[in-house]
Amino acid sequence: MIRLEIIANQSVEENILEALKIEGVGKYYTKYPNILGVGSSGSRMGDAIWPEENFALVIWCEEEEGRRIEHVIAHIKNRFPNEGIKLFGLP
Numbered sequence: 001m002i003r004l005e006i007i008a009n010q011s012v013e014e015n016i017l018e019a020l021k022i023e024g025v026g027k028y029y030t031k032y033p034n035i036l037g038v039g040s041s042g043s044r045m046g047d048a049i050w051p052e053e054n055f056a057l058v059i060w061c062e063e064e065e066g067r068r069i070e071h072v073i074a075h076i077k078n079r080f081p082n083e084g085i086k087l088f089g090l091p
Contacts, residue, residue: 002066006057006073007035008085009044013055016076016085025061025068032056041084054084 004026008016010033020026035054036045043050059069066089073087 003090004059005088009083012083019072026059030058
């Protein structure tokens with residue numbers, strides 16, 4: 001089993017969830033809806049200066065499913081290159 005974390009701008013949340021559903025992966029996840037912070041794509045603080053917010057999905061899955069999720073996220077990142085979409089994995 002591996003743990004995957006997807007952290008992305010809320011503007012692409014529905015795109016990511018729909019793509020995972022279409023591919024038949026990431027069916028079971030924990031979602032953190034309002035994530036604030038600073039990353040390589042900029043600040044997301046949910047305030048007047050940096051109004052955007054991120055969300056996070058945590059998925060535990062087998063390695064094969066993880067590779068398929070990685071493919072899905074790569075496709076979404078290509079469609080939305082400026083939205084700050086990150087995928088992290090831990091064994």
